[in-house]
Amino acid sequence: MRFASLLAVLWFSLYSLPVAAQPASSPLGEGAAVAVAIEQSVQRAIERTGPSIVAIARVPKADGAHAAADFTFNVPTLEQPAVDPTDPGYVPTFFASGVILSPDGLILTCYHALDDPRQNDYYVWWQGKNVRATVAAPLVQRSAAVVQAGDPWTDLAVLKIDAKGLPAMPMGDAAELRRGSFVISLGNPYATARDGRASASWGIVSNLQRTARPQPPEAAGDAAVVDRQSLAEFGTLIQTDARLNLGSSGGALVNLRGEMVGLTTSLASVAGFEQAAGYAIPIDEPMLKIIETLREGRQPSFGFLGVEPSDTPSGRGARIARVVPGLPGDQAGLVSGDVIVAVEKVPTNGAAALFRELSRRPADSDVELLVARHGPGGVQPQKLTVRLGKKQLNLSKPGFSQIPEPTWRGMQADWATALPPHQLMFSRRRFDADLAVLRVDPDTPAWKAGLRPGQFIRSVDGQVFQRPAAFYEHVEQAEGDVTLEIVGNDGRRQKVIVGRGEGE
Incomplete structure (x- = not known):
């Protein structure tokens, strides 16, 4: 209601x-x-959170020039001249909402609202204070924004504007929501919040863990398989009947205490019905960790267990049909036949639910699993702690970040679990290694030394490293040759000496 x-x-x-x-x-x-x-x-909830909502405009870059250099962009028609975005009559062609994360100008929004940062500029409107006036009257301010990082898997992105003293949004916990919880949506529908005042609508939580409709491939035949391209397609969304009009993506869903519990993300209209269902990305502990990584200008990584799950006849839990040797599930003690009932106390009713919860957790994080195991005395519950690997994601849209993935002498090393699944499952039967070569650029020292994608790194200068960060810390300090012991797909071990590059 x-x-x-x-x-x-x-x-x-x-x-x-x-x-x-x-x-x-x-x-x-x-x-x-x-x-x-x-x-x-x-x-009271609107008064507390409304100032933390901003309006965002996405403006295609001008041909041959950066659109931020002047205001000769966004011409709707050939007859209509360009207008200044600070003009009250200016209406952006592409617009969205955003949420202030920090006083120094970090803004949370949806990845899909930004599109490609290489082809677009971004502008943010927010309500500040007119310090030049005798009375501190509201003053709408507009700034160019820079993309810190964006992640297509979670549909989250963070912008940065040059500002100080902004009102950061108070954060709540979506885990406390129930069907029927009262919520308020704040955003920039139809680009109306450029006056510095977010529009509000209200409603209840209609349901939880809703699934977004998969995005069809751009060009595919009838037999093409539609891959799930986002975490929301595994059922993480909050559904609400609060009105979410065009431009509300990237706005805030808040509770009556004035705390953000969701980031509004989409509409789902059904043919023949006027009312669209609104959705929001839940803001809870796992999502806050992902947001923190994006704030730092880095790409997040997501958890991988290394098991083949299936649904159970009762619908409770996810049964493990196969455990891949050497991967995190095997290292934690999982065996075939185990039923994973919960991940961090969140029920996993089915294989998709298990995949969803693991994919919300960062790589290299310790996660508690509640497992039901059949034994001589019947079914015994057990708690296992697993350190997750890194999931390999093959998405049609790329992520972006200010800080690129690290490389060394032309190669990129990462978690072995980040290799393509077919290669990982075949190779890890023969040996155990935590790191692998993901990419090697041609004509670099690593390439000339014989390193190729898919090789596993057993040791570096005689030392075994279990994490990519430790590997890079060691090799970056090396001034001369570095010896890697690697294992190929055929299981053959060899030592490779990687020399210095020119200008290094």
Whole structure:
């Protein structure tokens, strides 16, 4: 039931009460008191969080020049001249919402709202204070924004503007939401929040762990398989009946305490129906860790267990059909036949649910699994702690970040689990190694030494490293030749000496 409907019922109840039933201390009656209390809660939540919402415009770069250099861009038609974005009459062609993360100008929004940063510029409007006036009246400010990082898997991105003293959004926990929880949506529908005032709508949480519709491939035949290109397609979204009009993506879904519990992300209209269903990315502990990585200008990485799960007949838990030797699941003690009931106390009812929860956790993080194992005495519950590897994601859209993935002498080393699955499953049967070569650029020292993608790194100068960060820390300190012991897909071990490059 929407807030408006709820209030209507309360007011109807008010005027339906007999006169004798209305308390003497409240001339409007008990129904009005409840309605006013809800109204005041909504107003306080909007007052607390509204200033943390910004309007975002995406503007295609001008041909042959950077659009930020001048205001000769975004011409809707050949007849209509360009206008200044600071002009109140200016309406962006592409627009979205954003949430202030920090006083120094970090802005959270949706990845899909930004498209390709190489082809677009971004502008942000927010409400500041007019320090030049005798009274601190609101002043709408506009700044060019730079993309810190964007991740297509979670549909999250972070922008940076040159600002100080911005009101950061208070963060809540989406894990506390239930169906029927009251929520408020704040955003920039139809680019109206360029005046510095976010638009608000209200409603309830219609459901949780909703699945987004998969995006079809750009060019595919009838027999093509549609791969899931985002975490939301495995069922992580909050569904709400709060009105989310065009441009609300990247806005905030807040609770009545004035805390952000979701990032509004999409509409799902159904043919023949006028009302669209609104969705939001849940803001909880795993998502906050991902956001922190994006704030740093880095690409996030996601957890990988190394098992083949299947659904159970009862629908409770995910049964392990196969454990790949040497991978995190095997190292944690999982065996075929185990049923993973929960990940970090979150139920995993089916293979997709297990995949979803693991894919929300960062790589190299310790995760507690609740496992049901069949033994001589029957089914015994066990708790296992696993250190997740890194998932290999083959997405149609790339991520972007200010800080690129590290390389050394022309090669990129990473978790072995980040290799393509077919290569990983075949090779790891013969040996155990935590690191692998993911990429080698031609005509570099690593290439000339014989290193190729898919090789596993057993040791570096006689030392074994289990994490990419430790590997890079060691090799970056090396001034001369570095000896790597590698293993190929055929299981053959060899030592490779990687020399210095020119100018190194």
